[in-house]
Amino acid sequence: MKRGTFQLMKSVNKSIILNKIRTGEPISRAQIAKETTLTPPTVSSIVKELIEEGIVRESELGESKGGRKPTMLLINHSAFFVVGVDAGPNKIGCVLADLSGKIYERTSIPLQEITSNEQFLSILVESIRTILKRVDQKGNVIGIGVAMHGVVDVETGTSLVAPNLQLRDIPIKETLENEFQMVIKVENDARAMALGESWFGNHGSLNSMLAVNLGSGVGAGVVINGKLYHGAQDIAGEVGHMTIDMHGEVCECGNRGCLQTFATGSAIAEQAGVDSGEEVFRLANEGNEKYATILKETGAVIGVGLTNLIHIINPQVIVLGGGVAKSQKYILPSIQQTIEERGLTKAAKETKVVISNLGDDATLLGAVALLLVELFE
Amino acid sequence: MKRGTFQLMKSVNKSIILNKIRTGEPISRAQIAKETTLTPPTVSSIVKELIEEGIVRESELGESKGGRKPTMLLINHSAFFVVGVDAGPNKIGCVLADLSGKIYERTSIPLQEITSNEQFLSILVESIRTILKRVDQKGNVIGIGVAMHGVVDVETGTSLVAPNLQLRDIPIKETLENEFQMVIKVENDARAMALGESWFGNHGSLNSMLAVNLGSGVGAGVVINGKLYHGAQDIAGEVGHMTIDMHGEVCECGNRGCLQTFATGSAIAEQAGVDSGEEVFRLANEGNEKYATILKETGAVIGVGLTNLIHIINPQVIVLGGGVAKSQKYILPSIQQTIEERGLTKAAKETKVVISNLGDDATLLGAVALLLVELFE
DNA sequence: ACTTAATTAATTAAATTAAATAAGTGGTGA
DNA sequence: TCACCACTTATTTAATTTAATTAATTAAGT
Numbered sequence: 001m002k003r004g005t006f007q008l009m010k011s012v013n014k015s016i017i018l019n020k021i022r023t024g025e026p027i028s029r030a031q032i033a034k035e036t037t038l039t040p041p042t043v044s045s046i047v048k049e050l051i052e053e054g055i056v057r058e059s060e061l062g063e064s065k066g067g068r069k070p071t072m073l074l075i076n077h078s079a080f081f082v083v084g085v086d087a088g089p090n091k092i093g094c095v096l097a098d099l100s101g102k103i104y105e106r107t108s109i110p111l112q113e114i115t116s117n118e119q120f121l122s123i124l125v126e127s128i129r130t131i132l133k134r135v136d137q138k139g140n141v142i143g144i145g146v147a148m149h150g151v152v153d154v155e156t157g158t159s160l161v162a163p164n165l166q167l168r169d170i171p172i173k174e175t176l177e178n179e180f181q182m183v184i185k186v187e188n189d190a191r192a193m194a195l196g197e198s199w200f201g202n203h204g205s206l207n208s209m210l211a212v213n214l215g216s217g218v219g220a221g222v223v224i225n226g227k228l229y230h231g232a233q234d235i236a237g238e239v240g241h242m243t244i245d246m247h248g249e250v251c252e253c254g255n256r257g258c259l260q261t262f263a264t265g266s267a268i269a270e271q272a273g274v275d276s277g278e279e280v281f282r283l284a285n286e287g288n289e290k291y292a293t294i295l296k297e298t299g300a301v302i303g304v305g306l307t308n309l310i311h312i313i314n315p316q317v318i319v320l321g322g323g324v325a326k327s328q329k330y331i332l333p334s335i336q337q338t339i340e341e342r343g344l345t346k347a348a349k350e351t352k353v354v355i356s357n358l359g360d361d362a363t364l365l366g367a368v369a370l371l372l373v374e375l376f377e
Numbered sequence: 378m379k380r381g382t383f384q385l386m387k388s389v390n391k392s393i394i395l396n397k398i399r400t401g402e403p404i405s406r407a408q409i410a411k412e413t414t415l416t417p418p419t420v421s422s423i424v425k426e427l428i429e430e431g432i433v434r435e436s437e438l439g440e441s442k443g444g445r446k447p448t449m450l451l452i453n454h455s456a457f458f459v460v461g462v463d464a465g466p467n468k469i470g471c472v473l474a475d476l477s478g479k480i481y482e483r484t485s486i487p488l489q490e491i492t493s494n495e496q497f498l499s500i501l502v503e504s505i506r507t508i509l510k511r512v513d514q515k516g517n518v519i520g521i522g523v524a525m526h527g528v529v530d531v532e533t534g535t536s537l538v539a540p541n542l543q544l545r546d547i548p549i550k551e552t553l554e555n556e557f558q559m560v561i562k563v564e565n566d567a568r569a570m571a572l573g574e575s576w577f578g579n580h581g582s583l584n585s586m587l588a589v590n591l592g593s594g595v596g597a598g599v600v601i602n603g604k605l606y607h608g609a610q611d612i613a614g615e616v617g618h619m620t621i622d623m624h625g626e627v628c629e630c631g632n633r634g635c636l637q638t639f640a641t642g643s644a645i646a647e648q649a650g651v652d653s654g655e656e657v658f659r660l661a662n663e664g665n666e667k668y669a670t671i672l673k674e675t676g677a678v679i680g681v682g683l684t685n686l687i688h689i690i691n692p693q694v695i696v697l698g699g700g701v702a703k704s705q706k707y708i709l710p711s712i713q714q715t716i717e718e719r720g721l722t723k724a725a726k727e728t729k730v731v732i733s734n735l736g737d738d739a740t741l742l743g744a745v746a747l748l749l750v751e752l753f754e
Numbered sequence: 755a756c757t758t759a760a761t762t763a764a765t766t767a768a769a770t771t772a773a774a775t776a777a778g779t780g781g782t783g784a
Numbered sequence: 785t786c787a788c789c790a791c792t793t794a795t796t797t798a799a800t801t802t803a804a805t806t807a808a809t810t811a812a813g814t
Contacts (some may be wrong), residue, residue, distance in 0.1 A: 003395075003415055004389035006767040006804065012381030013769085019378075038380055039770055044795065068777040068792025070797050151722055163723065208609050222691075231691025232585050233724035238688040241721055243681050246622040246634070255719050257623070311615040312597075312689055314608025342632050344618055345528055345538065347610035350737050385804045390804085407759050415803055421760065444758025445812040515781065 017046050018376055019071050026059055028070030054079045083144040084367035090162030097368045101200040105134045117170045125179050127170030138289045143183035145370035146172055147192030147363045155233055157186035185370035188361050190237055191228050194221025196366025197319045201357045210315035218260050244304050262301040265323050281327040292330055299331030303338025310351050322355035328355045380469035392625050394423050395753055399449050403436055405447030431456045460505055460521040461744035467539030471508045474745045478577040482511045494547045502556050522747035523549055524569030526738045531611055534563035562747035566740050567614055568605050571598025573743025574696045578734045587692035592699035621681050639678040642700050658704045669707055676708030680715025687728050698733035705732045
């Protein structure tokens with residue numbers, strides 16, 4: 001456990017002030033002091049340091065309230081950059097973003113016939129290298145965040161199980177640290193998505209949020225007080241294989257009635273007898289009632305799964321992302337209706353369910369946010 | 378957010394030292410310094426305060442390791458007392474316990490035909506008054522913890538919904554504060570049970586634990602880093618109405634296939650065609666295979682629910698309590714087997730599932746622990 | 755003579771308090 | 785109109801305080 005030292009005292013205050021600026025910019029020293037109950041000298045001295053470090057800058061003076069005009073402070077967003085990586089089952093996407101989540105560069109490399117950890121890692125390294133080449137001031141890149149599908153050991157930064165690639169125990173963090181000499185963070189992709197939505201999704205200031213990725217699989221991440229919840233062995237949030245229909249269809253995992261047997265793109269496609277989930281959405285959009293009904297029914301089942309999660313985790317907001325969420329027009333109303341019907345209490349019934357504001361970038365920005373958490377912590 | 382002050386610095390160290398003594402007693406000042414990396418003068422001065430406050434005491438000298446003998450420190454367990462209350466659907470149980478969880482006094486009052494909040498509260502007040510009469514040094518009672526069934530607003534200490542009593546919005550904390558002028562903590566009973574197991578259950582030092590109460594209903598509590606997890610509106614852990622069988626039987630809540638339709642005493646009794654869960658257990662114990670099989674099958678269904686919880690929350694250990702857990706002989710093996718079969722990863726499969734060490738006292742001791750958390754925090 | 759335990763005295767980090775300085779606004783009377 | 789003064793608000797400087805760390809000392813052994 002962290003002991004009480006002068007450094008702790010200071011770092012606590014530094015983080016309070018930095019986050020006050022981040023969430024309230026532009027803001028003056030005096031206002032920070034008022035809102036945090038820290039004294040003006042403390043605020044001034046810490047702000048001085050933050051300015052010296054380059055993370056905060058002064059802007060023009062603000063309006064007078066009957067006295068001296070306040071000097072407004074801003075986060076120096078474009079002073080630092082972060083590389084975010086989304087390592088999905090089919091492709092590796094990379095972005096270069098600044099502290100505000102603004103994306104400056106993008107790359108995307110498809111993954112085909114990957115047969116070894118080395119092969120996967122060399123593609124990963126290559127795509128990061130490509131994006132780093134486009135940065136002018138290399139010194140200002142503070143780190144690389146990787147959102148990896150499957151089960152990830154966050155401590156060691158190892159991908160323990162990457163089911164769609166048929167790989168195990170990929171030493172991502174170790175490899176990237178050796179290659180790039182930067183801070184490396186590795187996280188499960190659904191959890192990264194949750195963090196991305198919580199940082200950049202404009203869902204307001206939340207102390208708990210659940211983000212559910214409805215894509216080729218179903219995964220979830222929980223953010224509590226700005227931090228990701230991992231569970232004891234980093235498998236918390238594996239909601240795709242939550243049993244909701246004990247006597248239902250057999251899932252690829254061998255069990256019956258997992259949420260995944262209803263809620264993935266391919267599950268929907270199979271039920272509709274077409275090639276892909278997108279196809280079902282397209283047909284429904286063309287006015288074909290049959291396909292719209294299939295999507296609505298899928299929404300109802302997703303609602304059952306989400307109601308379970310509400311009763312277990314009780315998040316303030318649930319954010320839905322991934323390909324399936326794109327057919328929100330059909331699924332969202334039936335999801336909400338199901339929760340309204342099945343929720344035990346008023347609070348449960350009223351849990352807000354929204355579609356991701358970030359769309360396909362949620363996971364990438366989540367990978368970016370992995371490093372921002374460190375910076376702003 | 379708590380700002381960095383000298384008080385914070387000190388209270389952090391005080392809590393570190395106090396907990397080191399609690400979990401490692403008897404222990405010397407020197408050993409505390411070594412294990413916490415605090416310096417000897419810091420440890421000495423804080424220990425001095427703790428002794429003055431009466432919560433820590435010195436005992437005889439320890440063994441020399443080649444130099445001066447260390448003075449050993451202990452928690453002064455019997456210097457303070459706490460009242461713990463278990464307000465279940467059928468009775469109100471009260472205990473007086475010391476800091477080690479040792480129970481000195483007990484009362485139990487049945488609840489019959491409760492029709493108003495006032496009536497419930499007057500019985501509650503009366504049972505606490507009875508137990509307080511038996512204390513010699515009243516000043517040493519540091520507070521009252523109440524474990525209330527149903528949904529509880531922890532901030533205000535209000536019982537929002539007490540389903541089995543048909544009551545709502547019972548102002549427990551307010552009433553007891555006015556009556557007894559002590560610190561009052563109110564918590565949901567399943568969560569209190571979880572805290573009780575985590576403090577007094579001898580499950581080792583855990584950073585996450587899930588306790589599931591299998592009784593007249595099914596509820597759960599999660600302890601993460603020694604603290605209870607509540608969720609956004611204090612309804613986290615309402616696992617009894619987790620849907621595991623979408624097309625199953627209708628539950629009292631109106632939905633189909635809730636865990637509660639399988640796992641409560643009355644559900645088991647109904648399935649077996651006898652009067653109570655206890656009866657089923659008795660018949661199984663008499664060697665009647667039919668009833669043993671029913672219990673085993675119930676265990677398998679509970680296993681499905683627990684596997685869901687493992688994949689969502691991923692606790693280090695799951696502790697089972699409540700009446701149904703008493704038939705562990707029949708249900709525990711099938712629970713464990715089901716988890717082994719259905720778990721997605723090695724970690725999930727190996728999640729430890731154990732039966733409560735505290736039995737019927739788990740909730741009462743959890744109520745006691747609600748105050749100890751404050752004291753040792 | 756060497757170890758280990760605990761305390762005392764001096765030093766240091768970083769907060770708070772109190773005071774000073776900086777930079778306004780607004781009113782008043784010549 | 786504008787110089788001047790009283791009052792605000794913002795920020796910095798100087799002095800004080802808290803509670804840690806470091807270094808040295810005392811206590812009590814083997």
